[in-house]
Amino acid sequence: HNGKIRVPARITDQLLKDNFDPALLEGREVIPRFRRRCSVGKSDVVPTISLAFTFADQYYPYQEYKIIQPTQDYELPGIVGYGVYISRFRIKDGSIERAVPFIDEDSVTAAVEAGKLALIHSGLDSRLVGKIYVGSESNPYAVKPIAAKVAQVLQLGESDGDLQAVDAIDTEFACKAASGMFKDACALVSYPRSNVNYAMVIGSDNSQAAPRGCPGGELDAFVGYGGAAYLFGKKDVIAEVEVWYSCTSDTPDFWRRDGEHYPMHGGRFTGDPAYNKHVRNAASKMMEKSNMKPSDFAYFVPHQPNPTFPVRIAKDLGFKEEQFLPAIQMPKFGNTYSGASLVGLAAILDIAKPNDQILVTSYGSGAGSDAYILRVTNQIIEKRARQKVNIKFLAENPFTEFVDYSTYRRLKQGM
Structure with a gap:
């Protein structure tokens, strides 16, 4: 039209006000986003779309995905790249700000965005990634993996028709x-017969909490939204994983029964x-x-x-x-559940110097x-x-755009 190509698509991440002027959208550069297409019935597959766009000057800078050949081998496996995705929408309670998903975002869309940023940061060819783990407790499905969708959208592994x-x-x-x-990814890329040279680990959650005043609603003051992705390998490593230790017990301090929408917790x-x-x-x-x-x-x-638990234990x-x-980073983004310690690690890797040693302890x-x-x-x-x-x-x-509590609940629930 008049020498310009126009594509039927959706401009997302816009909370329209009553006095909104559509003319303000004309001529602005956009960046494609991977989002949910629409709301569907509880028994249906959640449709997704790549023809959703945000404005280039209203989110974060466009970054070209440029493949860079690795040059240096390492004896120990470690992190070769990472990326963090946090929505620009927030709610503020006192001194705490918490990230809020837009209406077409969920744990899958955050995982895709974080994984994309990790690939860009690493410079790694996505076809070389042989394994992906996606950790979440807010999967839109009770039975159906997030990881399959993320792997296909990011084109991980060699493509064979519509298979990866x-x-x-x-x-x-x-x-x-x-x-x-993390330890599984390290073990896998270190085993010479695994045929997996690189593995991706993503933690992504639209952290769940009942509305205030309801049973379990105490969590609503802390939950956030976002995802963090890490690539592991033994070439061009930015942080070697030297050693690890794990402990486990049957301590039911937090749970969500099958079929229940919100989790419960054991108070003190x-x-x-x-x-x-x-x-x-x-x-x-x-x-x-x-x-x-x-x-x-x-x-x-x-x-x-x-805000208090990590300071006290440290x-x-x-x-x-x-x-x-x-x-x-919880006071800025909220508790991103599976992404919480991963976001904290990203904050440290953003500023760490060579030979710095870091102790990471998740829970x-x-x-x-x-x-x-x-x-x-x-x-x-x-890097x-x-x-x-x-x-x-x-x-x-x-x-960053702050929303009120009623808007926060609507966006949080995808309504």
């Missing part, structure tokens, strides 16, 4: 559904003997087995379900504020913790230059 030569699997262990797979029971006991044990045992102490680490990344373990406060209700010791390599500087979207940008996004 990649192993895709969902995992679920509350908030450590993704971090628990969620601190001790749930969160505190497991995080303390995993971190302490990890340091003991590695003959290390808190002062040996540049940073400590704890799971962060609320101090209890002997870490100083400068070691753990940069990792605590999942039900209950268990994973502790990892990472050592940052020199290649983190080179950091490729990042336009980091945690600082997401936290200070100038296009």
Whole structure:
């Protein structure tokens, strides 16, 4: 039309006001997004679409996906790239801001966006990824994987018609559904007969909570939305995974029964003997087995379900504020459940220096913790230059839009 190509599509992430002028949309550059297409019945498949767009000057900068051939081999497996996706919509309660999904977003769309950013950051050819794990406790389906959709959209593994030569699997262990797979990804890329040179791990959640005033509604003050993706391999590593330790017990501090829409939790029971006991044990045992102490680490990344738990446990373990406060992003984005400790780790990798050692300790209700010791390599500087979207940008996004509580509940439930 008049020398311009027009495509029937949807402009998303717009909360239209009564005095909205459509002329303001004309001539603006857009970026494609992967989103849900529409609401459907409870028994139907959730349709998705790639003909949804956000404005290029109203979200985050466009980044070209440029494939870069790896040049350096490492003895230990580790992180070769990462990406974090957080919606620009937020709700603010006192000093806490929490990310809110737009009406066409869910855990699948956040996983796709985070995975895309991880591929861009790594420069890795998506066809070389042989395994993907997606950890979530807010899958839109009770029976159907998220990982299959994410693998196909991101074109992981070699394409064979409409099939992808990649192993895709969902995992679920509350908030450590993704971090628990770090060790599996490392083991897989290290085994010479696995034929998997790179593995992707994503934690993505539209964190669930009942409305305030309802049973379980206490969680509603902390839940957020977003996803974080990590690529593991043994070439061009930015942070080697040196060692790990896990602990588990049947501690039902948080649960959602089959068929129930919202989770329940055990009140004060969620601190001790749930969160505190497991995080303390995993971190302490990890340091003991590695003959290390808190002062040996540049940073400590704890799971962060609320503003107080991670600070209390970090101090209890002997870490100083400068070691753990940069990792605590919950007050900006809310508790992103499977993405919570992963977002905290991304915040640290954004600022860490070569040879810094990082202790990461996740937590999942039900209950268990994973502790990892990472050592940052020199290649983190080179790859950091490729990042336009980091945690600082997401936290200070100038296009953040705050919503009221009723709008938050509508968006949260996809209504």
